[in-house]
Amino acid sequence: xxxxxxxxxxxxxxxxxxxxxxxxxxxxxxxxxxxxxxxxxxxxxxxxxxxxxxxxxxxxxxxxxxxxxxxxxxxxxxxxxxxxxxxxxxxxxxxxxxxxxxxxxxxxxxxxxx
Amino acid sequence: xxxxxxxxxxxxxxxxxxxxxxxxxxxxxxxxxxxxxxxxxxxxxxxxxxxxxxxxxxxxxxxxxxxxxxxxxxxxxxxxxxxxxxxxxxxxxxxxxxxxxxxxxxxxxxxxxxxxxxxxxxxxxxxxxxxxxxxxxxxxxxxxxxxxxxxxxxxxxxxxxxxxxxxxxxxxxxxxxxxxxxxxxxxxxxxxxxxxxxxxxxxxxxxxxxxxxxxxxxxxxxxxxxxxxxxxxxxxxxx
Numbered sequence: 001x002x003x004x005x006x007x008x009x010x011x012x013x014x015x016x017x018x019x020x021x022x023x024x025x026x027x028x029x030x031x032x033x034x035x036x037x038x039x040x041x042x043x044x045x046x047x048x049x050x051x052x053x054x055x056x057x058x059x060x061x062x063x064x065x066x067x068x069x070x071x072x073x074x075x076x077x078x079x080x081x082x083x084x085x086x087x088x089x090x091x092x093x094x095x096x097x098x099x100x101x102x103x104x105x106x107x108x109x110x111x112x113x114x
Numbered sequence: 115x116x117x118x119x120x121x122x123x124x125x126x127x128x129x130x131x132x133x134x135x136x137x138x139x140x141x142x143x144x145x146x147x148x149x150x151x152x153x154x155x156x157x158x159x160x161x162x163x164x165x166x167x168x169x170x171x172x173x174x175x176x177x178x179x180x181x182x183x184x185x186x187x188x189x190x191x192x193x194x195x196x197x198x199x200x201x202x203x204x205x206x207x208x209x210x211x212x213x214x215x216x217x218x219x220x221x222x223x224x225x226x227x228x229x230x231x232x233x234x235x236x237x238x239x240x241x242x243x244x245x246x247x248x249x250x251x252x253x254x255x256x257x258x259x260x261x262x263x264x265x266x267x268x269x270x271x272x273x274x275x276x277x278x279x280x281x282x283x284x285x286x287x288x289x290x291x292x293x294x295x296x297x298x299x300x301x302x303x304x305x306x307x308x309x310x311x312x313x314x315x316x317x318x319x320x321x322x323x324x325x326x327x328x329x330x331x332x333x334x335x336x337x338x339x340x341x342x343x344x345x346x347x348x349x350x351x352x353x
Contacts, residue, residue: 002258002261005226005227009144009147010144016147017138027135037261038286038287085283085320086283086316087319087320087322095321095322096323105143106141107140107141107142109141110137111135111136111137111138112135112136112137113133113134114134114135
């Protein structure tokens, strides 16, 4: 469901960046998406294919790099890999943790055509 | 073309070399526009001493009913207003106006969440000088609202006992982004199989410092405790 909203945000962000650089169109767009956002990448790509029509991204290809979740346990003072859906330290079961990775929702790179 | 199934999805980067292309590094949040608008909302709230609460939850979780219940109790001491988000109709705003609460309806059309910009527009229709506590009632949905920062001071989810006690782990993102989880309609507990310990435990496993409440807007159980929490948070922000 939020894949569609996100696809629209991708188009909006990419068009803004491309226009600022006076590009004619976008041929490639690269994202990094953290697993904690619960985005289904296949569904995001499907939504993107529809959302991009008749925009500067009409002929563009979307590449998504998924980032796994990592958190720091404030008790053990060590990082651990998050196993979804819950976020607790596998060593001590502490929930007082700081997310280090997995929250990303970034536009990292684009190939622009001039 | 995808070599595995020939579905037409390119597997690797292929760029037509005959045209002038340029690869640019950007590294920016996809929601940076929304984040900027949310910051603006935050500024408005601080400037006018408005304490803002983003209320999320499924359709029918009891969001409007809770705003009504809280308002009835504290409207003599605090000036309360609400921004109501729904796909269509002004029903919620009219409901609150009936009990004397200043409210403005955002009709999102097809959009399943509020974003910072729509809230910002709604703020222009409210007299912020005349508001102590602002409820921003999000569109009923446990998924999309989680992605959008509205600039509110606290965010929280209402989960009614009729929705089932297994919902927290099923929709993890919204609970991870929340400061509180409030179980609603506890007056119905005798009639449903709802294990109140499950959402309490699971929400802590998603967000260690989430605050947990249970209440019934109908029979008033637990409403005072929730109000104390809101007022405490307000004190923290504007001390």
